[in-house]
Amino acid sequence: MNLRIIEDTDDLLLLELAGSLDLEGVREIEAAFLAHVTFAKRPVILDFSQVTFLASFGLRMLFEAIRALGRQGKRLAILKPQPMVAQVLELGGVSSAAVISFDGADARSKLH
Amino acid sequence: MLAKLRHDLRTPINAILGYCDLLKEDLARNQVNGLDDLNRIAAAGRQLLAVIEAGLSDEHFGDFHSISSAAETSRSTGKNSFTAALRAFPSERRSEIAGRILVVDDQPENRDVLVKHLERQGHRTAQAEDGQRALAMLSREAFDLVLLDVAMPVMEGYLVLERVKADPQLRHLPVVMISAVDELETVVRCIEAGAEDFLPKPFDPTLLRARIDASLEKKFLRDQERSHLHRIEETQKRLANELQEAARYVVSTLPPPMSEPLKIAWTYEPSTELGGDSFGYHWIDENHLAVYLLDVCGHGVGAALLSVAAINVIRSAGLRDTDFFDPGQVLSSLNEAFQMESHNNMFFTIWYGVYDVAARSIRHASGGHPPALLLKSDVSGADVLEELRCPGMLVGAMPNVSYKSATSLIPENSRLFVFCDGAYEIARPDGTRLDFDTDFAPYLLRNGRSLNIPEQVLSWIRSVHGSETLTDDFSFLAIDFPK
Numbered sequence: 001m002n003l004r005i006i007e008d009t010d011d012l013l014l015l016e017l018a019g020s021l022d023l024e025g026v027r028e029i030e031a032a033f034l035a036h037v038t039f040a041k042r043p044v045i046l047d048f049s050q051v052t053f054l055a056s057f058g059l060r061m062l063f064e065a066i067r068a069l070g071r072q073g074k075r076l077a078i079l080k081p082q083p084m085v086a087q088v089l090e091l092g093g094v095s096s097a098a099v100i101s102f103d104g105a106d107a108r109s110k111l112h
Numbered sequence: 113m114l115a116k117l118r119h120d121l122r123t124p125i126n127a128i129l130g131y132c133d134l135l136k137e138d139l140a141r142n143q144v145n146g147l148d149d150l151n152r153i154a155a156a157g158r159q160l161l162a163v164i165e166a167g168l169s170d171e172h173f174g175d176f177h178s179i180s181s182a183a184e185t186s187r188s189t190g191k192n193s194f195t196a197a198l199r200a201f202p203s204e205r206r207s208e209i210a211g212r213i214l215v216v217d218d219q220p221e222n223r224d225v226l227v228k229h230l231e232r233q234g235h236r237t238a239q240a241e242d243g244q245r246a247l248a249m250l251s252r253e254a255f256d257l258v259l260l261d262v263a264m265p266v267m268e269g270y271l272v273l274e275r276v277k278a279d280p281q282l283r284h285l286p287v288v289m290i291s292a293v294d295e296l297e298t299v300v301r302c303i304e305a306g307a308e309d310f311l312p313k314p315f316d317p318t319l320l321r322a323r324i325d326a327s328l329e330k331k332f333l334r335d336q337e338r339s340h341l342h343r344i345e346e347t348q349k350r351l352a353n354e355l356q357e358a359a360r361y362v363v364s365t366l367p368p369p370m371s372e373p374l375k376i377a378w379t380y381e382p383s384t385e386l387g388g389d390s391f392g393y394h395w396i397d398e399n400h401l402a403v404y405l406l407d408v409c410g411h412g413v414g415a416a417l418l419s420v421a422a423i424n425v426i427r428s429a430g431l432r433d434t435d436f437f438d439p440g441q442v443l444s445s446l447n448e449a450f451q452m453e454s455h456n457n458m459f460f461t462i463w464y465g466v467y468d469v470a471a472r473s474i475r476h477a478s479g480g481h482p483p484a485l486l487l488k489s490d491v492s493g494a495d496v497l498e499e500l501r502c503p504g505m506l507v508g509a510m511p512n513v514s515y516k517s518a519t520s521l522i523p524e525n526s527r528l529f530v531f532c533d534g535a536y537e538i539a540r541p542d543g544t545r546l547d548f549d550t551d552f553a554p555y556l557l558r559n560g561r562s563l564n565i566p567e568q569v570l571s572w573i574r575s576v577h578g579s580e581t582l583t584d585d586f587s588f589l590a591i592d593f594p595k
Contacts, residue, residue, distance in 0.1 A: 093505025
């Protein structure tokens with residue numbers, strides 16, 4: 001599992017995740033991911049285009065991020081999830097708490 | 113024979129040299145003269161030893177003139193008084209680690225010298241005059257180290273060493289060989305047989321202390337290591353027993369299969385000793401059966417504790433101001449009661465349904481859980497699968513979430529499958545995964561009428577996975593509704 005900062009400005013943090021968000025994948029990036037997000041103080045977009053699998057551990061990590069950003073009055077967007085991952089996000093009710101979008105501009109506009 | 117002769121000649125000289133060292137310390141402590149005389153005796157003794165070595169070597173056997181002249185020198189030196197003036201001599205330093213040491217030597221003077229040195233260094237000692245007695249003492253008492261003479265009658269030191277190293281109770285005991293026989297072959301033989309170290313006679317007190325300190329330190333470290341390992345093993349055993357007991361408790365909370373008026377069969381297989389899945393069913397009243405299956409994120413003790421706590425709350429209707437006939441309300445109340453921030457950042461998914469026997473309908477809601485699947489016959493009599501889906505957020509993920517309920521009719525001759533995601537999120541050996549829509553649901557459509565479908569599904573996914581051991585918990589219920 002890889003985590004990369006794509007964009008880091010005062011207005012937005014864009015992170016790219018790549019790989020399988022199963023137990024092992026979450027363990028590899030969770031600390032760094034939550035360190036970026038917990039005190040971000042700005043909206044965060046997660047590029048999910050290269051996330052191939054999402055397990056409940058991955059959902060937990062996402063909800064921790066959503067809650068942390070919520071405490072700062074900010075929101076999370078998940079960009080371009082693959083179909084199977086999108087199903088899991090839908091099943092888990094993530095769309096009720098975060099923006100799920102397949103277009104970057106759309107995601108940005110919904111966050112601001 | 114030459115070696116034995118050298119040994120027999122050296123032994124008394126070594127004893128003299130040993131006593132010289134002891135006496136030097138006594139003189140220094142009591143500030144009595146005589147050091148020069150003792151030094152001369154010791155020097156003569158060492159000279160004699162050298163002559164014995166050279167004179168009785170295999171190359172130069174028989175230089176008796178050299179031996180006898182050196183012996184004469186020693187005798188004349190020894191006649192001098194021990195009361196001559198001397199300068200101070202530092203007393204023997206105590207060892208940093210004190211131990212109980214068994215000294216084994218057939219010569220009483222040798223034992224005496226060694227014991228005196230050892231006791232001055234702070235050790236406790238015992239003595240054995242031969243190998244057999246030494247082995248008898250070792251079997252009865254605890255020692256930290258053995259100083260063992262190589263050449264002894266009755267049982268030679270090498271044989272004692274072999275016996276000690278062959279005994280499971282004694283093989284960790286350090287044995288330092290001491291001998292006037294200083295052939296390299298003997299030294300190597302003893303070290304290969306397991307001796308910790310080898311000290312030649314006459315031994316140097318500083319070297320004796322250093323070798324003993326090193327051996328004792330190693331022994332004490334090994335003892336500590338064995339003690340730690342034993343404690344770890346005991347703890348592991350206790351934890352394993354407690355885990356097994358916890359696993360038995362979790363299984364005991366699962367309801368027995370039902371045969372009337374509905375037939376309910378299930379299979380439960382945690383991925384570790386304790387899983388995060390739990391399920392149940394109970395009659396809310398004589399007309400309404402509640403069926404529920406929940407899946408806590410994760411496995412192990414924490415997940416099992418949460419799942420059992422949540423199931424017990426549902427089974428006992430332990431949520432305040434909650435209509436347990438209304439699945440949406442049940443999930444809303446569960447969500448407030450089990451917010452992840454108060455439960456070690458754990459949440460769970462749940463499918464909750466209430467079957468109305470009279471109405472032949474099931475009211476259901478889901479919190480992040482896969483839909484239940486209803487296998488029923490269409491108008492033509494062919495089997496079809498209907499998803500009982502009413503999606504909602506994971507329970508405990510966010511506060512103040514409301515959940516909706518949906519109602520589905522249950523026709524005659526239908527079968528309801530309620531399961532966790534571990535039943536279909538299966539990786540194949542090539543890394544690809546089962547798909548719910550294109551693999552799992554079609555499998556149930558083809559095989560869903562089998563007698564023991566829960567076990568059959570478990571067997572199937574194990575074969576897909578390529579291993580008996582699954583990475584997630586497996587829970588699967590099959591509910592047959594009467595005609």
